Amino acid sequence: MAVFEHRSSLPCAPRVAFDWHARPGAFERLAPPWERIEVSDRRGTIRDGDCLTFRLRRGPLRLTWEARHTDCQDGRSFTDEQVRGPFARWRHVHEFLPRADGACELVDRVDYALPFGPLGRALAGRATRRALQRLFAWRHERTRRDLQRHAEFAARPRLRIVIGGAGGLVGGQLCAFLSTGGHDVRRLVRRPASDDTEIAWLPETGQLDAAALDRCDAVIHLGGESIAGGRWTGTRKQAIRRSRVASTRLLSDTLARLRHPPATFLCASAVGIYGDRGDELLNEESLPGDGFLSEVCREWEAAAERAAAAGTRVACLRLGVVLSRRGGALAAMLPVFRAGLAGPLGDGRQYMSWIALEDAVAAIHHVLWQPALRGPVNLTAPHPATNRGFTRALGGVLRRPAFVPAPAAAIRLGLGEMGQALLLEGQRVAPGRLLASGFAFSFPSLEEALRWELGLSG
Structure with missing residues (x-):
């Protein structure tokens, strides 16, 4: 099993970042444009028991990924786990850690295993880690930009x-x-x-x-x-x-x-x-x-x-x-x-x-x-x-x-x-x-x- 972690600072309190992730549309905002993703079923958002199923296209292949959310700690963290999909194991913890300046640190930690054991690691281990680095760097930047845009008008009523x-x-x-x-x-x-x-x-x-x-x-x-x-x-x-x-x-x-x-x-x-x-x-x-x-x-x-x-x-x-x-x-x-x-x-x-x-x-x-x-x-x-x-x-x-x-x-x-x-x-x-x-x-x-x-x- 491998562990991947990506951290970055966000210009808001942990509560604000958590709420952004908990609302409808977060998955669509966090799906990178170079991936061909189609949501086929959705139940809830990130609360315990909520599920999301999507299809991921890889050339002529369509891979189905079903994720279930667990261990949601309101305002602090949530977890998604792969029920079925391309990995042998995938457990992704999202954390929002407070900072002394009132902002927060976003931490994405993924415990994962590739299929086919040692062979899978030998063939795709490095490429998978590079892909995860590319993905999460993009996701963190997208999150930061969106939160900054909304912060400009945060004092206005929601419409x-x-x-x-x-x-x-x-x-x-x-x-x-x-x-x-x-x-x-x-x-x-x-x-x-x-x-x-x-x-x-x-x-x-x-x-x-x-x-x-x-x-x-x-x-x-x-x-x-x-x-x-x-x-x-x-x-x-x-x-x-x-x-x-x-x-x-x-x-x-x-x-x-x-x-x-x-x-x-x-x-x-x-x-x-x-x-x-x-x-x-x-x-x-x-x-x-x-x-x-x-x-x-x-x-x-x-x-x-x-x-x-x-x-x-x-x-x-x-x-x-x-x-x-x-x-x-x-x-x-x-x-x-x-x-x-x-x-x-x-x-x-x-x-x-x-x-x-x-x-x-x-x-x-x-x-x-x-x-x-x-x-x-x-x-x-x-x-x-x-x-x-x-x-x-x-x-x-x-x-x-x-x-x-x-x-x-x-x-x-x-x-x-x-x-x-x-x-x-x-x-x-x-x-x-x-x-x-x-x-x-x-x-x-x-x-x-x-x-x-x-x-x-x-």
Whole structure:
């Protein structure tokens, strides 16, 4: 049997750190982005007898891991033990030790044994310890950052927040972030609600229970059909437009009719509203541009106006390209980059205004608490990159060559209008209002953001 231990300081009292771990969403916040994990069953959180079952993908294999929680000492520690899974033994103790300065020390101690005894240790012992070090270093940093973000607004009351697009790349992590911070999160789902944390709706037919939104404090809508899901046929473009505009209009109209509407409505938009503007530096005062995406974004933002007219604060979150190992553009690029077959797209001079998923979630949380932020708010990192610069950065992080160019003509031929708009055009966008309101980015540097998402040290 082997023992692994990782320690770090957290900027809060033990009680605060324990409560963060005990709330729904902690597992999702602590699951590293490079692991492919699917929760299949969950009973409770970390109290004695609570269980969690998830599937861990390893290439073509799917490994089932069932964990049972034991020995929970309120405010001090808890333990999870593997009931079945890839290890011969796994017992993980989480401790929150008080420090003299009022902060605490987080201690993760794992007693584990690999299968197949001495053979398993000989074949995988060192690799397992390296994997555990990588995992827990990442988890401790994620915990520290989340606790710091919540501490900024700890004196404010906890909110009841309704979220649309909760199953998406940003929405899923936002739900987990907010619930671990003590907020009451309700998800809009396109099926019958399974419990009181869900609200059923169907934007295509106008179905939404208005009473379920009454007296909520905020609504955040991040839903929309993927713009990169295939060539932009007429039908596809209609679905992209309708999924954004109709759902936002339904929410906005419903909020405007409520007797007790929310104080805040945050609705996703995108930097595509600015159109293709070369190297012009764009901010929230810049006029919209031309093209399909700009048209959709203008209609998308206009759909939220009725809620604003009724007195609700409305902010349109103009998101850049969200970088995540779990999905989106970065996940799609990785196989080609890892194969050493990537390179600039076209001439590589088009700008890409990006933001790390970690900062996208934190920025939405920040805007939620800033009553002065109304109208458009750019959610992009402060240093946009050209396509050539992004290619060089990702190739460098992965230690792979990235010199194989993709000719613009081939992209247009293969992907049509979608390829032109998403790969060969771009925007150089600055997060002016976000920075002016005091938001601090965790990942202002592209290389830092990529290393964090991929779990790669410098």
